[in-house]
Amino acid sequence: MKNFTKYIFLSLVIVFVSCKEEAEKPKVIYEDASKDRSEVKTVAEKILVADLPVQMEGTSVLLYPIGEFSVSDGSSKTKYSSSERASFTVSNASENEITGYLSNFKFQQIGSDSLKVLTDKPVLIERVTYLKSIADKTKKQFLVYVLEDMDSNKDGKHDENDIKNLYISNIDGTNFKKLSVDLQEFIDWNVIEAQNRLYFRTIEDINKNGAFDKADKVHYQFVDLLDKELKVVEYNPI
Secondary structure: OHHHHHHHHHHHHHHHHHHHHHHOOOOOOOOOOOOOOOOOOOOOEEEEEEOOOEEOOOOOEEEEEEEEEEEOOOOOOEOOOOOOOOOOOOEEEEOOEEEEEEEEEEEEEOOOOOOEEOOOOOOEEEEEEEOHHHHHHHOOOEEEEEEEOOOOOOOOOOOOOOOOEEEEEEOOOOOOEEOOOOOEEEEEEEEEOOOOEEEEEEEEOOOOOOOOOOOOEEEEEEEEOOOOOOOEEEEOOO
């Protein structure tokens, strides 16, 4: 009985240590920083699925969300990564926003049959927001993206455990531009209509411990949405 109790205790210790190690896994690993960020291990065969097109109110462009499903090796059975139950839906659309774990978007002008792709780089897009209030006021139509664009923790895949970034583009996907700085974790953003500005925050891992915490530096930045170059300006409210 004592041996059995000892075995249970040791098992619990191992589980606890394993969970702790998993929780403390760094979000950034700086070794081999010069390695091509596009080199991500292929664990399984991938198939792409596009949702039906979405039109943001007041625009003349259709957006096609594109996501990945994985197919298990050596079997004809399809394994869907989005849920245990098979589904061909890769995104969720609400007013002025599309969410999901998406690998790309394609854009189509209404009245045209041609499709244009957002990017040819590997990314994981979690959220796309149409700045409708700015469009109503200035006639400028923008999409804002929250996404991962590199394997920052060097685990061989792009996923939600990598550094989040902030991007912007025109409503048709052109001028796709990164606003946040490489290796800085995006925190949040908002729009001040009175100034036509998009404000956002990022955090820099200044002690290079691979995590983002209170010991690191928060950066405050904004973009003038009427600026043709969409130049990022840093400011200090502290």
